[in-house]
Structure formats: C-alpha cells, structure tokens
Amino acid sequence: MAKRVSISDIAESLGVSKALVSLVINDKADAHGISAETQKRVRDKIRELNYQPDLFARSFRVGKTNTIGLIVSDISNRFYARIARDIEDHAWNNGYTVIICSTDENVEKEMKQIKLLRDRKIDGLIISSSQDNSDYFNKLSEAGFPHVLIDRRFDDMQSANVSVDNYGGARLAAEHLLKQGFSSFAVVALSPDHISTIRERIKGFTDTLGKANVQIPPCWLISLPFDRIDKELDNRLQSLHRQGQLPEAIFTLNNNLTSSCLKHLTKLSVNIPEDVAVIGFDDIMYFEHTHPSVSAIGQPTDRISEEAFKLLLQQINNGKADGRQRSVVLPVDIIIRESSIKH
Amino acid sequence: MAKRVSISDIAESLGVSKALVSLVINDKADAHGISAETQKRVRDKIRELNYQPDLFARSFRVGKTNTIGLIVSDISNRFYARIARDIEDHAWNNGYTVIICSTDENVEKEMKQIKLLRDRKIDGLIISSSQDNSDYFNKLSEAGFPHVLIDRRFDDMQSANVSVDNYGGARLAAEHLLKQGFSSFAVVALSPDHISTIRERIKGFTDTLGKANVQIPPCWLISLPFDRIDKELDNRLQSLHRQGQLPEAIFTLNNNLTSSCLKHLTKLSVNIPEDVAVIGFDDIMYFEHTHPSVSAIGQPTDRISEEAFKLLLQQINNGKADGRQRSVVLPVDIIIRESSIKH
DNA sequence: AATTTGGGTTAAATCGATTTAGGTAGTTTA
DNA sequence: TAAACTACCTAAATCGATTTAACCCAAATT
Numbered sequence: 017m018a019k020r021v022s023i024s025d026i027a028e029s030l031g032v033s034k035a036l037v038s039l040v041i042n043d044k045a046d047a048h049g050i051s052a053e054t055q056k057r058v059r060d061k062i063r064e065l066n067y068q069p070d071l072f073a074r075s076f077r078v079g080k081t082n083t084i085g086l087i088v089s090d091i092s093n094r095f096y097a098r099i100a101r102d103i104e105d106h107a108w109n110n111g112y113t114v115i116i117c118s119t120d121e122n123v124e125k126e127m128k129q130i131k132l133l134r135d136r137k138i139d140g141l142i143i144s145s146s147q148d149n150s151d152y153f154n155k156l157s158e159a160g161f162p163h164v165l166i167d168r169r170f171d172d173m174q175s176a177n178v179s180v181d182n183y184g185g186a187r188l189a190a191e192h193l194l195k196q197g198f199s200s201f202a203v204v205a206l207s208p209d210h211i212s213t214i215r216e217r218i219k220g221f222t223d224t225l226g227k228a229n230v231q232i233p234p235c236w237l238i239s240l241p242f243d244r245i246d247k248e249l250d251n252r253l254q255s256l257h258r259q260g261q262l263p264e265a266i267f268t269l270n271n272n273l274t275s276s277c278l279k280h281l282t283k284l285s286v287n288i289p290e291d292v293a294v295i296g297f298d299d300i301m302y303f304e305h306t307h308p309s310v311s312a313i314g315q316p317t318d319r320i321s322e323e324a325f326k327l328l329l330q331q332i333n334n335g336k337a338d339g340r341q342r343s344v345v346l347p348v349d350i351i352i353r354e355s356s357i358k359h
Numbered sequence: 360m361a362k363r364v365s366i367s368d369i370a371e372s373l374g375v376s377k378a379l380v381s382l383v384i385n386d387k388a389d390a391h392g393i394s395a396e397t398q399k400r401v402r403d404k405i406r407e408l409n410y411q412p413d414l415f416a417r418s419f420r421v422g423k424t425n426t427i428g429l430i431v432s433d434i435s436n437r438f439y440a441r442i443a444r445d446i447e448d449h450a451w452n453n454g455y456t457v458i459i460c461s462t463d464e465n466v467e468k469e470m471k472q473i474k475l476l477r478d479r480k481i482d483g484l485i486i487s488s489s490q491d492n493s494d495y496f497n498k499l500s501e502a503g504f505p506h507v508l509i510d511r512r513f514d515d516m517q518s519a520n521v522s523v524d525n526y527g528g529a530r531l532a533a534e535h536l537l538k539q540g541f542s543s544f545a546v547v548a549l550s551p552d553h554i555s556t557i558r559e560r561i562k563g564f565t566d567t568l569g570k571a572n573v574q575i576p577p578c579w580l581i582s583l584p585f586d587r588i589d590k591e592l593d594n595r596l597q598s599l600h601r602q603g604q605l606p607e608a609i610f611t612l613n614n615n616l617t618s619s620c621l622k623h624l625t626k627l628s629v630n631i632p633e634d635v636a637v638i639g640f641d642d643i644m645y646f647e648h649t650h651p652s653v654s655a656i657g658q659p660t661d662r663i664s665e666e667a668f669k670l671l672l673q674q675i676n677n678g679k680a681d682g683r684q685r686s687v688v689l690p691v692d693i694i695i696r697e698s699s700i701k702h
Numbered sequence: 703a704a705t706t707t708g709g710g711t712t713a714a715a716t717c718g719a720t721t722t723a724g725g726t727a728g729t730t731t732a
Numbered sequence: 733t734a735a736a737c738t739a740c741c742t743a744a745a746t747c748g749a750t751t752t753a754a755c756c757c758a759a760a761t762t
Contacts, residue, residue, distance in 0.1 A: 035713080050710065070480070375742085376743075
C-alpha cells in the first residue's frame with residue numbers, strides 16, 4: 017500500500033514547518049500573517065503531491081469526528097429505512113457521516129451499541145430506543161452527550177425528542193372504524209409492550225372506543241414478540257378463525273404487523289373488508305396496491321428526520337446538550353382505502 | 360462534559376507506566392512478564408475508575424478503525440435495505456461498524472463518498488457502484504484498498520465482487536412469458552443504462568425472445584432516469600395506453616420499477632394480467648399481496664451480504680487485496696404469481 | 703542607539719493510545 | 733567478585749494532524 021503523503025512531507029519538501037502548512041490548509045494563514053507567496057507555494061505543493069489531510073488524525077486532535085450514530089430496531093423496516101435515508105442526506109449536506117445500528121428490540125444490544133459508538137467518539141446520536149425508561153438517556157443528558165430520541169418517548173425524559181401524535185392517530189383510526197359501523201375490534205400490537213408508540217396507539221384506540229362504550233376483550237388484544245411476528249400472528253389468527261371468533265375490524269400497530277395480518281387473513285380466505293376490516297398505523301407505498309388496498313395512519317418520516325437532525329446539530333454546535341431540550345410532536349393523517357370500508 | 364479517564368490516569372494513580380497498563384488491557388501482560396499481582400492492581404483500578412479505552416485513539420495508533428463503508432444508490436430501496444441490514448449484522452458480529460451512504464446514482468457523489476470514507480480511514484468498502492467502468496476500482500485494487508463490489512459488475516474488473524445471475528434471471532422471465540403465450544413485450548429499465556445489472560437483464564430477456572424470433576421495438580424499450588422513475592413511467596404508460604399500443608407483457612428491471620408500473624397501470628384501469636402481464640426482477644414481500652400478486656425474479660440478498668462481507672474480511676485480514684480476487688455469482692429463482700399468468 | 707512594532711514563521715505540546723528497545727535490581731552462575 | 737541471567741517494568745517514539753506561545757529580523761519610533 018503506497019504510503020500516503022502527510023503534512024510533514026509537504027512541510028519538509030518545502031522547507032517550512034508543519035504548523036505553517038496546517039494553517040494554510042485550515043484557512044487560518046491570513047489571520048496568522050502568512051505571506052501570500054508562501055501560501056501559494058504550499059497550495060501548489062499540496063496539489064503536486066496530491067496531499068489529502070488524514071481526517072481521522074484531524075478528528076483525533078480536534079476531538080470531533082463528524083460522525084453521528086443512528087440506532088433503530090431494524091433498518092430494513094421501511095419506516096426506519098426511510099428515516100435513515102433522510103437523516104443520511106441531512107448529515108451528508110452538513111459534513112457528517114452516519115453509522116447505523118439495528119437492535120432487534122434487544123435492550124442489551126442497544127446499550128452495547130451506544131457504548132461502542134461513544135467509545136468511537138461519535139459526535140451525536142439519533143435513536144429510537146427499545147428501553148423501558150429514561151434513566152440511561154437522562155444520564156446521557158447529564159453527561160452532555162448530544163442525542164435525540166425519535167419515534168419513541170419516555171416519561172420524565174430530559175432528552176430532546178421527536179415523535180408523532182400516536183394517540184391522535186389511533187383515535188383517527190378508531191373514529192373511522194366506528195363511523196363505518198363496525199362493532200367489534202381487535203388490536204395487533206408488538207411486545208415488549210413498554211414501547212411508547214405501542215402503548216399510546218393502544219390507548220388512543222381503546223379510549224376512543226371506550227367513549228362509544230365499546231370494550232376490547234383480552235382475546236382480541238394481540239401482542240406479538242418482535243422476532244416472531246409473522247409466525248405468531250399466523251397461529252393466533254388461525255385459532256380465532258377456527259373458533260369463528262374473528263372481530264369485525266383489526267387495528268395493526270405498525271407496517272410489519274399490517275403486512276403480516278394481510279398475508280395471513282388472505283391465506284385463511286378471510287375477505288377484507290367484508291369479513292374483517294383492517295387499518296394499520298404507518299403507511300407505506302405498497303398499501304396503495306395491495307389487494308385490497310390498505311387504510312393506514314401516515315407518519316411524516318421526512319419531518320421526523322429533519323427535526324431530529326436539526327435538534328442534534330444544535331446540541332453538537334452548542335457544545336453540549338443544554339438544559340431545556342426541545343420536544344417535537346408531529347401530526348399524522350389517516351389514509352382511507354378499501355380495507356376499512358364497510359360493505 | 361465530565362472528563363473521561365484515560366490510560367494516563369490509571370497509570371498515575373497506580374504509580375506505574377502507561378505502557379504497563381496498556382499491556383494489561385491488551386492481554387499482552389503475561390507475554391511481557393508482568394506479575395500477576397500488578398495485573399490485578401491494574402484491573403482493579405480500571406474497574407474502580409470505570410476506565411473505557413478510547414477506541415478512536417487506539418484506532419489512530421494501530422491504523423485500523425474497525426469500520427467499513429457501504430455505498431449503494433439508495434438505502435431506502437428494499438433490496439439495499441435488506442442487504443444493509445445483513446451486512447450490519449455480519450459486521451457487528453465481527454466487531455465492525457458500518458457507515459452507509461446513498462449515491463442516488465450520482466457518480467460524482469459516489470466518488471466523493473469513497474474519498475471521504477477513505478480519508479476517514481475505513482478498513483474496507485462494500486459498494487454497488489454507479490460508475491461506468493472499472494478504472495477507479497482497479498486503482499483501488501492497486502492501492503491495496505480492501506473492497507468488494509456487489510450487485511453490479513464491470514468488464515476488466517480486478518476487484519472482488521458478488522453479483523447474481525442477472526442474465527439467467529431475465530431468461531427465466533422471458534421463457535416463462537413465452538410459455539404463457541404472450542407475444543409482445545416491453546422492458547422497463549433504468550438509466551444510466553451502463554449499469555451492468557440493467558444491461559444483463561435486458562440482454563438476457565431480449566436474447567431469449569430473440570431465439571423465439573421475437574423482437575422488442577424501440578418504443579417498448581423504456582428507460583427511466585433514476586430520479587424521476589415514477590413520473591416518467593406515468594407519462595410513458597399513459598401515452599402508450601392512449602395510442603392503444605401497450606404490449607401484452609412487461610418485464611420490469613427492479614422492484615421500484617415493478618411497483619411504479621403496477622401503480623400506473625392500475626390507475627389507467629389496465630387489467631393485470633388480462634390486458635398486460637407483468638413480471639419484475641427482484642422480489643419483495645409485498646408482491647405476494649398486491650392486486651394482483653406479482654411474479655418476480657428473487658435475489659438471494661442474504662447470500663449476497665454474506666459473501667460480500669466474507670470476501671471483504673479476507674482482504675482486510677490479509678493486509679491487502681491480493682492479486683486474484685474472487686468473483687461470486689449467485690443463482691436467482693423465479694416466483695410465478697398472478698400477474699404473469701395468461702387468461 | 704535603544705526600543706518598539708509587527709510581519710512572517712516555527713518549536714513544541716497535545717490528543718490517547720500502542721509498541722519496542724531498553725533499564726534496574728536482585729539472584730544465580732562461573 | 734564479576735558476569736550472566738531473570739523477572740518486572742518503563743522511557744520514549746509513534747500515529748498525523750492542530751494550536752499556541754514564542755522567536756527572528758527588519759523597519760519604524762523614540
């Protein structure tokens with residue numbers, strides 16, 4: 017591997033000091049009164065030897081890596097993939113690079129990842145956490161480590177955070193289903209059930225039904241472990257179907273659950289929405305083209321990314337996470353398609 | 360921000376040298392005859408002060424960052440999202456971290472990204488390149504920089520690479536459509552058209568049709584610019600539809616093109632497959648649930664990731680990209696669903 | 703003539719680790 | 733008793749940059 021040319025090489029071959037070269041590179045030459053002629057000589061030599069500053073060494077010295085971390089449960093989930101893409105764009109436009117980690121909802125893994133990223137000296141972190149309380153992040157805040165929580169939130173949280181109106185979205189779904197005249201409902205959720213988005217969506221849905229004096233019996237409150245969504249849902253739906261106990265409508269709490277639900281109902285030859293109506297939280301493009309097309313609560317992924325990155329950058333540039341951290345809650349909307357229209 | 364404890368702090372508070380502490384940390388103490396007792400003292404102190412080695416500083420010193428880059432055209436594309444996820448897992452299991460970049464098929468951006476990542480001293484790179492020749496990568500090979508090209512390939516390529524049998528996959532699609540009895544065909548491709556996957560898929564398709572004495576007229580060879588797939592395809596399909604010139608079957612060259620095609624045909628009330636049949640390269644879960652379900656050529660994303668990471672790790676561990684680089688071509692399969700079944 | 707001024711430049715410390723060629727002191731060997 | 737050996741440990745260089753306090757010299761001022 018050909019040896020890279022370093023700042024010393026430039027300095028030596030020119031008979032000047034490394035300091036001088038560094039000053040020129042960093043546009044501090046004028047401020048230090050380096051003569052125009054010398055500056056030109058340096059710049060020419062840099063071009064001649066094709067010198068590229070070692071960003072790693074620079075980062076080491078100045079204590080800033082221009083790298084941020086993004087931790088989510090699964091980067092191949094469309095929701096997070098979109099957010100990742102947007103954040104990557106914002107990062108790139110601001111001279112940052114993104115390291116992405118998937119936790120599989122595994123808290124230990126998540127903590128290890130945060131630790132590793134911090135040991136690697138990332139400048140900040142954007143995370144959709146799987147943890148069940150804010151302790152860890154409050155410590156991060158106290159340590160002044162720039163970070164923004166997205167998607168999921170905690171009570172007593174000091175950290176900056178960006179989320180959507182999960183409660184309101186679920187209410188929209190419930191109101192819509194009630195208006196359509198459905199009268200029995202199931203919720204398909206995800207465990208671990210401490211996840212705020214899940215909790216809020218369930219609450220928004222059940223509260224709204226409650227106001228209409230509709231309760232959801234336990235057998236229709238379905239919670240599936242993250243790593244076996246598909247298989248478990250298959251079992252549960254099959255068993256309900258066998259017993260003729262399917263509800264009139266199902267509210268699925270994220271795009272994976274919606275897809276899986278669609279798949280297994282179809283497999284059971286259950287007609288949607290004639291036999292069972294479906295509406296999901298989180299809209300993705302394909303729901304427009306599934307059979308039937310699927311109603312969903314749409315989340316503004318681009319706004320989430322934008323706000324999160326903005327908040328992170330503020331913290332990084334302020335040198336620390338300062339006291340009052342912004343908490344941003346974004347609105348959602350409902351997209352009504354075939355799957356939830358009463359026949 | 361509380362000051363981190365460094366190796367010097369440990370050394371000082373113990374009255375020993377930094378070297379000794381470092382040796383203990385790196386399990387080289389025994390080899391250097393450091394007494395068991397001293398080792399224990401060091402380890403105890405490390406625990407007491409909660410010392411965490413600065414991985415960044417270590418990387419700087421040893422010249423290895425344990426970070427790899429992954430560059431693709433768009434990380435939110437399902438195909439790449441899956442690959443990214445798998446690579447991330449392999450990386451994590453091997454103590455590596457992944458920096459992800461999306462190029463939007465922009466060659467200049469891609470080069471800038473490679474340069475940035477190299478300046479940041481990543482240990483290796485996995486890339487699905489948008490470039491139109493192998494020069495840049497051959498230079499990378501000569502410089503001994505570990506890298507693996509995935510998905511797309513080049514002629515005269517010295518770099519390690521993992522791809523799928525695009526030609527064969529396209530042949531499968533063509534054979535299937537012919538067997539179904541369709542007799543006029545369109546191909547929906549992506550520009551820039553130098554991309555190897557696109558070229559090979561087109562060739563595999565047209566060659567196979569050619570053997571059956573079927574030609575594709577220019578108006579049915581549709582090539583769409585990456586950043587305006589959806590809009591352009593809408594126009595093209597509308598115009599063909601208006602003129603009553605839609606083919607009997609369409610072969611779409613990636614999952615985005617397939618989705619977009621589905622969307623716009625549906626919008627035009629064109630029945631699939633009665634009016635126009637569709638089969639796409641690259642299968643994604645949703646194609647099983649779209650209306651109609653969509654036939655596709657499935658790519659083994661997990662194998663791609665696995666092989667790519669394996670090849671990269673080999674290069675990294677060998678210290679250099681050695682002469683003969685492995686070239687892996689993986690098989691694809693055809694999944695036949697409703698959209699390509701003749702009525 | 704002595705002092706100040708300032709333009710142009712550099713030496714050296716620094717970031718936090720790793721690595722290697724020694725050093726020291728005590729014990730054994732010749 | 734001197735040399736050799738052993739067991740333990742350390743000094744200092746190093747990675748490639750940035751940063752700061754000083755330095756030198758010539759011109760201007762007093």
